[in-house]
Structures are given as structure tokens and as C-alpha cells.
Amino acid sequence: MNQLEGLKQFTTVVADSGDIESIYHYTPQDVTTNPSLILKAARLSSYQTLLENVLIYARKQGGNRETKIINASDKLAVNIGVEILKKVPGRISTEVDARLSFDRDMCIAKARKIVSLYQEQGIHKSRVMIKIASTWEGIKAAEELEKDGINCNLTLIFSFAQARACAEAGVYLISPFVGRIYDWYYQRQLLEPYSVYDDPGIKSVQAIYNYYKQHRYQTVIMGASFRKVEQILALAGCDRLTISPAMLEELCNLYQHVERKLFPSIETEAFHQPAPLSESEFRWEHNQDAMAVDQLADGIRQFARDQQNLEKILAEKL
Template sequence: MALSISSPPSSSSLLAPSLQVGRWNSVSAKPGTFNLRRTALVARAAAGNASASPVGGTEVVTELDAVAGFSEIVPDTVVFDDFEKFAPTAATSAIDTALADGECNALEKPEARMSCYLTKALANVGAELAHQVPGRVSTEIDARLAYDTQGIIQRVHELLNLYNQHDISSERLLFKIPATWQGIEASRLLESEGIKTHLTFVYSFAQAAAAAQAGASVVQIFVGRIRDWGRNHSGDPEIDEALKKGEDAGLALVKKVYAYIHRNGYKTKLMAAAVRNKQDVFSLLGIDYIIAPLKILQSLEESVTDPHEKYGYVLKLTPAIGKTYEFTEEELVKWDQLSLAAAMGPAAEELLASGLEGYVNQARRVEELFGKIWPPPNV
């Protein structure tokens, strides 16, 4: 469970949170480490409106300038990995306030009390960041609720109420939910209330299609993780089919989902994560968002290029592919819990379970930290 902050909100800008608490900005990265040039990239990325062609003219541009004309490039940066590494002043205040909360202190069960502290601390930190930086505050929902639709919805409403107490409007909030069937259902119900959701741990077409049908604002596909699974395993029909065609399994899934979203006119924005190299970025041009590690962004920034040479910076994903992509009748159904479970495949099942386990362990570590420092002074 965690938070992050995206770039300034716009009608098309709904960036994703990460496992950590941090600030995401499509223009600049971690202070003192790496700064993207504020050239044409700023106007395009900040507006969330990619142009249909690369940077033109005789101006010398970097590869980063060029690719930013097609997709919004989001630096995968964080302020800290967990509460133990958070900026001292903000974290101390947020955590001490949470640990001194009378409502949480009144809970008899230790696990319920720690969960309450964590929820309050997240909202405190998120509110502090929201007051300092323009953009969306993204809060990750506890992975231990991944198979509890009502639990997810209740936790989102609790966080909304806490943010409201800090004068943070719902328009500035985005909630990251695991793409289990229960998470997808929670997304559908929350979106019907006007609450923006972001479905993560998407490793199969069925998950992505069900999420789009549910009206999720953002769907995040982990390109590199799918590729890694395909290199070390076999027996997943979706991945095996892509490999037989000579395609990269992760990139193939992104293309298929992108085509599906545009074929059906869904509002969902598509995000690619677990990007491993520059070629992945070039292969994803046209997708709504690309989360890229700093080392890749720095390599793109340091490479001065002529847009008419080298890679050519050609759009790989366009809405038009939705009209030409061939889907089976089974893929165009209205997804439900049974059909989703039958279609996910071993890769999605294994990667989803692994991702949830990692998030659960992180939440437990944070709660253990809270247990060590509770009670704070004056409690």
C-alpha cells in the first residue's frame, strides 16, 4: 500500500502510482539525480497530448524529445521505498499524527489498530504532498483486500473521507487496485461513483478487457515481466501464440489490449511498465503512458539524433489498429468471474500471485515498523 503524485491533472492525464510513496512528474525526475530537458517535451507531456509526428525542423533534438511526441513518458522515480526511507519531516509528522489517532487507538485487535494507523498515515502523507505539488495523489489499496470487493470499496471511501478532511478533492485522487475479479468489480462500482481507479498486475488479455469493460481509468501492463516469464516457461496459450509468431509476448499483449480498447471506444488509458530498454520504448510509441526507469531516460536524453534517421520514431500503436485487429468470439464476450478465471492462463496466475505477495509483505513490514515506534510521544 502506498502513494505517489503524478503530473498536473488534465482531461487525459491519469498517471499511475507505484509501490512506494513518491512524486511522479512527466517532466522531471529525482532532484539531483536526473533532470529531463524542459523543451518541447514539457508542452507535450504536461498537457498529456501527444502529437502525431516527431519533433521536426532542423533543431537538434534528443531521442527523449522525439519519443515524447508520441507517448507520455513517465520517469519511474520515488522519494523512498517505504516509510523508513521517507523524507524525515513530512513522514515524522504524518506518522506521529496517525499513531496518536484516538479512533485507531480505541481498536482492541492489534492488526486492526495497525491497519488503521497505516490508512491514516497514507492519507496524511498524501495530503501533505498534494498541498506541496500540483497533480494527482495516487494511493494504493492494501493488497490483502485484493479478493474482497466490498473491502476495497470501503477502504477507498475511508481514504476519500480522510483526504476530504485535509481539503483534498476527489478530482485529485486515483486509487490503484489489483486486477483480480474482485478488484475489477470494485473498480466498476467506484468508477460509477466518479472515483478514478487504476488496475494493476495485468498480465493477460482477459484481465485487461474486463478492466476496460468495468470502466477503469488506467490499466497497467508489465511488459518485461511477461517477457521474462515466457523466456523461462511454456504452457501459457497467450504467450506461446505470440512466440510462435515471432513476437515479444509483453509487447504483443499491449498491442492487443490497445486495439481492443479503441475498437470498443472504452475510456481506459493504457500504461506500459517494466520497460527494460530503449527498444521497448520505441516499440511502444503511441501508447498513453510509458513508465521508464531513470537509466533508460538518461540514455534517451543523452542521445542526440535526427528524427528522420536511425529508428525513425514511427507510431507503433494507433487507434486504427482496433479496426483491423482480429479477435476471436471468445475474446469479445462480456467478461465475468468464471470466464476470466478460465482465460487468465498460468503466466497471469503466477505473476498476479507473486505481485500480491510482494505488496502484502511490504504492508506488513510497514505495520511492523509502526508497532516498534508505537506509542509516539504524548500518547
């Protein structure tokens, strides 16, 4: 048994990619995408027919140039998602434009549009998760969408305050970014010598996992953004882990025993869930973590840049 197979004994494995062929080889349950992955996919020769179909769709929808570009971009993300769903049994996560991260109502509108585009192609909303950045506005948008039966994947989780607010909002799934937390500390030379057991990204997921299980929140925890295979293995037992094709390949080629590291609480005593954070409490608690503030802002900017670069490609072809 290789380590990928070993990991699957304890954790649902999700592929973090927009490349359909690479996904197919690793038989993941679900797949996550984001603007960066869609941008990479759009540049692959195998996607050019799909791209042409998207341009035809955008022209038929009409509107001004900006509207056509937005429609083409949304349709491309959905069409790639539809193709991926032909290869996996579970769900696809498709991301809301990061530039809407501070606008609750626009996040909701974009999410509903994405779901409707999937439904037009016969994909039920139960197979789709909407990815939204974990700002206060994004979390509140997800809270509303969940009430409508639209499941959300709250991404760019760096602080405990974000994770707590998501659980309190009844969000379906969160994605704590292990690798980007690691990056922040590594760049400041705060991880020498390195030990995975002292990795702040690993500790962040462990703390969230223990808190959720202790208070019996139903929100799924999906560790994301890994830099080392040992980070993945240190979270064996987490609800889900979303892993890049390169690291899936690495796990396939390793045959050491995989040991479960995270275990749900077995306490049977009465439990309580704390009163939900207010907006001011959330903002203050999140603000206390300099890494989280930096990385959330940087992650939103990066996804926004990749979205803009994707739109430039579409604009040239339109």
C-alpha cells in the first residue's frame, strides 16, 4: 500500500487542480479549483476547444465588453468544473471572484449565478461547493447561501477567529491554508530548525480540528496549500485534505506506513457552543494575528491578479 492509499484510510482526499487529466490518475473524491488553477488550465492546449465554446456563449449573451468578459470567465470556470465532475464521484469547488470578497451581496449573487450555470448543464447543486474568501462579508454571504441549500467552501483560513466564525455561521466546509502559514514564518526565518510537529500551519489545523470536535460543529475541515508531504501526513485523520497533483504523485511513490494523527473527541459529557462572535469581536480577534492579516490580504490580491490575467486572455480572444 502506498502512502496515498494509506492516507485515504483516515481522510477524504481531494485534488487541488484544474487539470482534468492529472486529476483522473489519482481517483480523488472531490476537486477544488481557484482562479490561479483556472488560469493555468486555460493555457493548456487540451482546453482550447472548451475556451472557444465559452467565447461563443459570451457573445450570445450579449451586453457590453465588460459583461461579455465576466460571462466568459464564469462560464469557463463552470465548464472546467463540469468536465472534472465527469471524472470524480463527489463535488467540485468553484470560486467566487476574489474582488468581491468584501461585498456580501455581490458574493451571494455571483454564487447563485455559478450554481445556475451548473444547473443549466444538468449538474445538481449538491455536487457544487462555492468557494469564498473568509472575510467577515464572505462568511456572512456563506451563512445566507447555506440557508438556500448552496454549500460553501470558505477559503484562505489563517486565523482561529475565521475558523470559529465559519462554524458559527453553519458553513459546510473550511480550507485552512497550511502552506501559506508555513511560508510566512519561513520567510521570517522563524522555523529553524524545522520540525513538522512545531509547524504553525499544522498547529493551526490541529487547534481548529480539536475545537470543532469538542463543540460538535458540523463544518468540515479540509487542510489545504501544502509545501511538504510530511505536512500532509501530519494531518492524517483530518476530515479532508486537498492536495496538488505533484504531491499526490509523491505520495503514490512512497510506501512507508501512514499513521493517523488526528482523532475526533470521544468525550461524552454535556457540551455547549459559545455565543457567536460579533463582527467587532471577529475583526479584533483576527487582527491580533499578524500572519493571518498579511496572508488573507495577500491571498485575495493574488487570486484577484490571476482572475484579471484570465480576463485579459478572454478579452483578447473576444
